[in-house]
Amino acid sequence: MVIKELPLGYNIMVKKRIPVIAIFDVGKTNKKLFLFDEHYQIVFERTARFLETVDEDGDPCENIDSLRLSVFDSLHEVFRHTEFEIKAINFASYGASFVYLDQSGKPLTPLYNYLKSYPEPLTNELHASYGGVEQFSIDTASPALGSLNSGLQVFRLAKEKPDIYTQVKYAVHLPQYLSFLVTGQVFSDMTSIGCHTALWDFKQNDYHQWVRDIQLDQKLPPIVAGDEVFPAAFPGSPFKVGIGLHDSSSALIPYLLNFHEPFILISTGTWCISLNPFNQEPLTKQELTQDALFYMNYTGRPIKASRLFAGYEHEQQTQRIAQYFSISKTKFRHLEIDWNLIDEVKQKYDHATLEDFKLVDLAEFRDYEHAYHAFMLCLIQSQVESLSLILEEGNVSKIFVDGGFSNNDIYMNLLAKSYCKIEVYAASMAQATAIGAALVIHDHWNSQSIPSNIINLRYYRC
Numbered sequence: 001m002v003i004k005e006l007p008l009g010y011n012i013m014v015k016k017r018i019p020v021i022a023i024f025d026v027g028k029t030n031k032k033l034f035l036f037d038e039h040y041q042i043v044f045e046r047t048a049r050f051l052e053t054v055d056e057d058g059d060p061c062e063n064i065d066s067l068r069l070s071v072f073d074s075l076h077e078v079f080r081h082t083e084f085e086i087k088a089i090n091f092a093s094y095g096a097s098f099v100y101l102d103q104s105g106k107p108l109t110p111l112y113n114y115l116k117s118y119p120e121p122l123t124n125e126l127h128a129s130y131g132g133v134e135q136f137s138i139d140t141a142s143p144a145l146g147s148l149n150s151g152l153q154v155f156r157l158a159k160e161k162p163d164i165y166t167q168v169k170y171a172v173h174l175p176q177y178l179s180f181l182v183t184g185q186v187f188s189d190m191t192s193i194g195c196h197t198a199l200w201d202f203k204q205n206d207y208h209q210w211v212r213d214i215q216l217d218q219k220l221p222p223i224v225a226g227d228e229v230f231p232a233a234f235p236g237s238p239f240k241v242g243i244g245l246h247d248s249s250s251a252l253i254p255y256l257l258n259f260h261e262p263f264i265l266i267s268t269g270t271w272c273i274s275l276n277p278f279n280q281e282p283l284t285k286q287e288l289t290q291d292a293l294f295y296m297n298y299t300g301r302p303i304k305a306s307r308l309f310a311g312y313e314h315e316q317q318t319q320r321i322a323q324y325f326s327i328s329k330t331k332f333r334h335l336e337i338d339w340n341l342i343d344e345v346k347q348k349y350d351h352a353t354l355e356d357f358k359l360v361d362l363a364e365f366r367d368y369e370h371a372y373h374a375f376m377l378c379l380i381q382s383q384v385e386s387l388s389l390i391l392e393e394g395n396v397s398k399i400f401v402d403g404g405f406s407n408n409d410i411y412m413n414l415l416a417k418s419y420c421k422i423e424v425y426a427a428s429m430a431q432a433t434a435i436g437a438a439l440v441i442h443d444h445w446n447s448q449s450i451p452s453n454i455i456n457l458r459y460y461r462c
Contacts, residue, residue, distance in 0.1 A: 017085040018043060021445050022078060023434040024071060024178060026093035027247070031067065033074040034434045035084060038448040042430065044081065046074055055110040062111040064099065071181050088229065088445035090242030091178040092250040092437040095192040096150040099177040100157065101170045105184075108164055111174070112153055118146035122156055130210055134285050140208055141283050141294035141302070142198040150192075151199040151211070158214050171219045175244030183241045184233035186221040191249035193223070194296025202282070202294060202302060226298025229444045242441045248273060249295055249303070251402075253436035254429060254454055256297065261397045264387065265427075268403035272310040272383060276390040279304040292389040298440055308386040310379055311404060313354050317375050325368040332372060337413045345374040354382040373410065380414040393421075400427040400457075412460045420462035428456045 020035040020043060035044035048070045053063040078084060096114040099107050123144065127133040133144055142149050150173065158165045172180065173192035180186050193200050201208040211217050226249075229240035245253075248267065252275055255265050262278040275295065280302045283292060287306075295303040322329045349356075357378040365371035387399075399422055405411045406426040416424040429435065435454060442450055 018083060019087050019445070019447070020044075020084045021088045021090065021438045021441075022075070022086055023437050024074070024089075024091045024093070025247070025431065025434040025437070026067070026091065026174070026178065028062075028094055031070055032431075032434070033078070034431060035078060035086075036435070036438050038446050039451055040435055040438065040454055044078065044084065046077065048074070053110070055112055055116075057116075059113060059116050061113045061116075062097070064107055064111040067111075067178075068181060071178060075182075086239045088240045088242070088438075088441055089182060089232070090437040090441055091175050091244035092247045092433045093175045093178060093244065095173050095175055095195055095246035095248075096148050096197070097174045098150055098153055098171050099174060100164070100168045101172065101177075101180075101186070102167050103169045105169075105180070108167055109157070109161075112147070114148045114150065114153075116147045118152060119156070122159060123152065125159075126152065126155055126210060130208070134288070136198070137288050138283055138285065139201050139203060140198045141194075141200070141202045142196040143288050143291060143293055145196060149196055149198040151197045151208075151216075154216055155210070155214065158216070168219050170221050171216065172221060173244075173246070175246060176221070177244075179230075179241060179244040182232050182234075183230045185230055187243045188221045188223045189226055189243050189245065189298075190223060190296040190300040191226055191246040191298055192244075194294060194300070194302070195246050195248065196293050200296075223300075225300070227440050227443075229441050240441065240444045242437065245298060245437050245440065246295075247433045248275075249297055250434075250436035250440070251432040252277065252297065252303070253439050254432060255400060255427075257439055257450060258452065258455060259398065262395050263398040263400060264391065264396055266383075266387070266399065266401045266405075268311060268401060268405035270309070270311040272308045272386070272403075272405065274306045274308075274387050274390055275303050276305070276392070276396070277301070277303045278395065279390050279392050281392070287389050290389055291386075304390045306386045306389040308354075308382055310354065310383060313358075314379065314405075317357060318372070321362060321368050321371045321375065324362045325371070327368050331368060335369065335372060335410065337410045338369065338373060341370060341373040342377060342414070345370070345377055349374050349377050352378045352381065353385065354378055376408075376410045376414060380411065380418060383415065384418050396422055398423045398425065400425050400455075402427045402429065402432060406458075412458075416460035416462050424460045424462075426458040426460065428458075429454060 023034045025032045031048045033046045050066040052060045055061045170186045265275045267273045292306045
């Protein structure tokens with residue numbers, strides 16, 4: 001053996017690998033992989049999109065084979081980046097979808113779309129057997145939403161395809177299926193179970209009786225806490241793997257870890273979902289009919305929520321206003337509030353809502369700004385009605401708004417004006433859903449303390 005001596009003073013510099021967590025954020029359209037460093041900065045990002053397929057009825061659905069291959073392809077890519085040291089992996093995805101696994105762990109059916117139409121006779125049968133639709137909805141904290149109540153998807157499989165149902169070894173929600181691909185272990189998670197699935201009896205704090213009656217409880221894997229981790233199935237893999245989270249509950253985690261006084265988060269997009277983690281009062285029949293429901297956080301604690309289709313209506317009405325006044329919709333993006341206009345439109349629209357504005361003849365407005373201020377006043381009054389279902393005024397000290405409306409000056413100012421005794425903030429955070437999935441297992445991969453600057457806040461005065 002020949003040993004070659006290095007010149008005096010020569011230093012071998014070994015570049016230290018960056019410790020990171022890999023997060024799969026699986027939406028209906030985009031499937032993303034992020035690597036976060038210990039300061040929760042994105043150091044790598046990959047986005048995949050692939051075509052939907054169809055189920056046996058010809059209805060569009062997620063291509064589960066492409067999704068599975070995408071997970072492995074993405075992991076193989078990041079493993080080739082030797083500058084990173086993967087310490088952990090976790091998942092966040094839409095949750096109202098079940099994967100039915102056979103004895104060998106292979107899916108037995110397509111990944112049915114939660115927007116798939118649901119047979120009314122089956123819904124009526126289930127509701128009638130357990131106290132009627134109102135009682136069933138109150139018990140399960142789930143408004144009747146058809147296939148969006150993911151438990152009803154399983155009920156349909158049991159009734160319409162009993163031969164396949166008997167082959168099901170495990171029924172898992174999509175986030176837990178993604179985790180299964182890496183760990184080879186199956187678990188259930190409360191953020192998926194507790195989100196308008198019609199599976200959970202919130203009064204009994206257990207699965208609803210119908211779940212036991214069709215022996216579905218024997219096909220649901222053990223429930224584990226959302227902050228638990230398990231070893232990867234790959235031989236010699238040193239990283240830990242989370243069990244996956246429902247995306248709406250995951251996006252709330254950064255707020256739960258950063259703020260301990262009672263708050264409400266309004267997550268705005270197509271739907272404006274108001275989440276109050278500090279309100280566990282039982283749902284009433286009136287609240288259910290007004291689109292209030294319960295979510296669950298990763299510890300199994302109920303989160304009272306209400307929904308408003310405000311983002312969708314904003315899209316429709318701005319299009320209508322833009323067409324009428326022959327302008328581009330981009331005019332609305334940076335429009336600042338004009339309090340004189342608000343005072344003017346209040347004279348007629350002080351108690352009007354989104355539904356009312358749909359019927360308004362735009363000819364009564366001078367210009368697009370006049371019309372838009374009237375519309376936003378109606379939108380905020382609907383938002384206040386939605387919030388009132390979960391607010392518990394006097395107990396909440398802060399309201400955070402994230403998503404699209406957090407950048408809308410008129411929305412934010414009108415909301416702050418509606419709640420003079422509560423601090424109202426526009427909140428911004430890059431990839432909140434993915435960061436939530438990383439934060440929930442922070443102690444298992446991160447040697448640093450949780451940074452206090454993950455969420456950027458902008459205060460709006462009453």
